[in-house]
Amino acid sequence: xxxxxxTLAAVTLLYLAAIITLGWxxxxxxxxxxxxxxxxxRIHPAILALSYGATFISxxxxxxxxxxxxxxxxxxxxxxxxxxxxxxxxxxxxxxxxTREIGQRLHAVTFPDLLGKCxxxxxxxxxxxxVIVVAMPLYTAAILIGGARFIETTLAIPYDSALLGFAxxxxxxxxxxxxxxxxxxxxxxxAIMLVGMTILLVLTYVHLGGVMEAHAALDxxxxxxxxxxxxxxxxxxxxxxxxxxxxxxxxVTTIVLGVGIGVLAQPQLVVRFMTVxxxxxxxxAVFIGGPFILMxxxxxxxxxxxxxVYFVQNTGSIALEVAGGxxxxxxxxxxxxxxxxxxxxxxxxxxxxxAMSTLSSLIHTMGTALGHDIWRSIRGNVPSLRASQTGCxxxxxxxxxxxxxxxxxxxxxATAMFMGLCAAAFLPAYAAALYARTPSRNAAIASLxxxxxxxxxxxxxxxKAESSVLGVSQAIFGVPALLSxxxxxxxxxxxxxxxxxxxxxxxxxxxxxGADTGEIIGEGDAGExxx
Amino acid sequence: MFGINDPQIWSAYLLALxxxxxxxxxGLLNWxxxxxxxxxx
Numbered sequence: 001x002x003x004x005x006x007t008l009a010a011v012t013l014l015y016l017a018a019i020i021t022l023g024w025x026x027x028x029x030x031x032x033x034x035x036x037x038x039x040x041x042r043i044h045p046a047i048l049a050l051s052y053g054a055t056f057i058s059x060x061x062x063x064x065x066x067x068x069x070x071x072x073x074x075x076x077x078x079x080x081x082x083x084x085x086x087x088x089x090x091x092x093x094x095x096x097x098x099t100r101e102i103g104q105r106l107h108a109v110t111f112p113d114l115l116g117k118c119x120x121x122x123x124x125x126x127x128x129x130x131v132i133v134v135a136m137p138l139y140t141a142a143i144l145i146g147g148a149r150f151i152e153t154t155l156a157i158p159y160d161s162a163l164l165g166f167a168x169x170x171x172x173x174x175x176x177x178x179x180x181x182x183x184x185x186x187x188x189x190x191a192i193m194l195v196g197m198t199i200l201l202v203l204t205y206v207h208l209g210g211v212m213e214a215h216a217a218l219d220x221x222x223x224x225x226x227x228x229x230x231x232x233x234x235x236x237x238x239x240x241x242x243x244x245x246x247x248x249x250x251x252v253t254t255i256v257l258g259v260g261i262g263v264l265a266q267p268q269l270v271v272r273f274m275t276v277x278x279x280x281x282x283x284x285a286v287f288i289g290g291p292f293i294l295m296x297x298x299x300x301x302x303x304x305x306x307x308x309v310y311f312v313q314n315t316g317s318i319a320l321e322v323a324g325g326x327x328x329x330x331x332x333x334x335x336x337x338x339x340x341x342x343x344x345x346x347x348x349x350x351x352x353x354x355a356m357s358t359l360s361s362l363i364h365t366m367g368t369a370l371g372h373d374i375w376r377s378i379r380g381n382v383p384s385l386r387a388s389q390t391g392c393x394x395x396x397x398x399x400x401x402x403x404x405x406x407x408x409x410x411x412x413x414a415t416a417m418f419m420g421l422c423a424a425a426f427l428p429a430y431a432a433a434l435y436a437r438t439p440s441r442n443a444a445i446a447s448l449x450x451x452x453x454x455x456x457x458x459x460x461x462x463x464k465a466e467s468s469v470l471g472v473s474q475a476i477f478g479v480p481a482l483l484s485x486x487x488x489x490x491x492x493x494x495x496x497x498x499x500x501x502x503x504x505x506x507x508x509x510x511x512x513x514g515a516d517t518g519e520i521i522g523e524g525d526a527g528e529x530x531x
Numbered sequence: 532m533f534g535i536n537d538p539q540i541w542s543a544y545l546l547a548l549x550x551x552x553x554x555x556x557x558g559l560l561n562w563x564x565x566x567x568x569x570x571x572x
Binding site: 284 | 533534536537539540544546547548550552554555557558561562563564565566
């Protein structure tokens with residue numbers, strides 16, 4: 001970046017000092033396992049809202065999806081609609097309030113623990129924990145690599161040092177301070193992100209001569225859409241792709257629905273609902289959460305599309321050409337080219353904050369799934385801080401290892417893959433656990449297994465973006481993906497989620513006669529029936 | 532609307548703003564509802 005490296009390093013050190021201080025506060029307030037796992041159920045509504053939002057929005061949501069908006073256009077705003085309508089409004093009011101209430105009643109302290117206790121099923125707890133422990137490290141490795149690359153280019157630190165240092169600093173406050181430290185730091189990071197994105201929006205419209213003028217200028221660039229994109233369905237940056245075209249299917253099924261709905265059953269987000277003491281806190285958090293997400297993805301996608309106007313006016317080329325065909329390089333290239341030095345520093349901090357807030361939450365969720373939900377549960381031990389802390393250490397080591405070992409092509413797909421898997425595996429069973437009058441354990445298990453299996457099969461054999469990278473279909477059938485071109489761009493979530501929902505509903509209908517739901521597990525504090 | 536011709540795009544902006552407003556109105560209307568619901572702890 002163009003700014004003075006010493007100034008940048010000084011600001012970064014100040015930021016890290018603040019993070020360490022908040023992490024230390026978390027450590028001071030963590031006395032027992034409920035403090036470590038659900039922040040003692042006494043988190044302030046504003047911290048809940050900012051922490052939820054900062055965890056929800058990673059660097060890839062801003063830089064990666066902002067770059068996709070530069071490529072595909074303003075159609076990505078439909079994802080913002082779902083981010084706010086589903087990810088905040090529906091998630092907090094329909095899922096959050098009930099999750100908090102039931103979680104508190106059953107003393108549930110993690111997402112797998114909640115499912116296990118609602119269904120009085122150790123299998124549900126283990127299976128949910130296993131999905132997290134197996135799949136989340138890929139997503140975590142993606143966040144780690146993104147953060148390390150970003151630190152490498154902005155602070156001129158070698159990649160290996162950046163990766164290890166980034167992981168070590170976040171691991172330090174997560175392992176010692178648990179969810180209190182994670183949420184305190186998230187809140188500060190969320191505030192920095194809010195400042196960064198607000199400045200980005202205002203300066204972009206100022207540069208381009210106003211809101212209407214900027215949008216009209218973008219509309220006039222339609223003739224500059226590359227021919228290959230037009231052939232795939234692109235109609236310009238201020239309009240949706242052709243209905244049913246490959247670009248439309250990717251935009252609607254993978255980006256808008258896949259990510260927009262996937263957020264509902266993200267374990268690292270669900271656990272946050274259990275950190276507040278009453279519904280009042282949830283109500284107040286909704287007030288902050290809606291505008292926060294609008295200022296994150298709404299701004300990233302709008303500015304992403306508008307980078308085309310800036311680059312055409314200043315270089316004669318569209319954003320993707322300026323970035324050498326690399327979608328991820330568009331937003332950083334735009335910031336460097338168009339923004340004043342001081343804002344480059346603010347935006348650098350905002351992106352670092354976005355990466356750290358997501359990473360810390362993932363480490364905590366994986367660590368508690370391994371230490372509390374699987375290891376402690378198998379051994380039948382009483383809940384302990386040590387088990388969760390050890391789990392966090394092990395999972396960060398695994399994630400760092402994956403960041404070195406896994407091909408970048410797989411890592412790049414990890415965010416959408418993890419969101420899709422979570423929704424397909426957990427969402428129907430999670431919803432039924434909260435609202436069904438007689439939640440059927442067998443139906444929930446069948447739904448979880450069917451959703452996970454269908455998602456995996458579609459990912460490995462049909463959805464070309466992933467199957468061609470995984471190579472399983474190529475190895476077995478000699479082609480990168482099965483079925484027709486149409487199905488190869490339909491996201492696994494679109495197939496697996498309806499299937500797991502149908503399996504749950506059929507299972508519940510069949511299980512009504514002989515259901516033995518609500519049975520007591522009979523271990524420690526889990527020995528409570530839900531209904 | 533907003534200088535955008537395609538109704539599929541400007542309606543998305545309207546919906547995004549509408550949901551944001553809905554979040555704020557819901558939060559304000561229920562600001563003091565549901566307090567002190569601590570169960571079983």
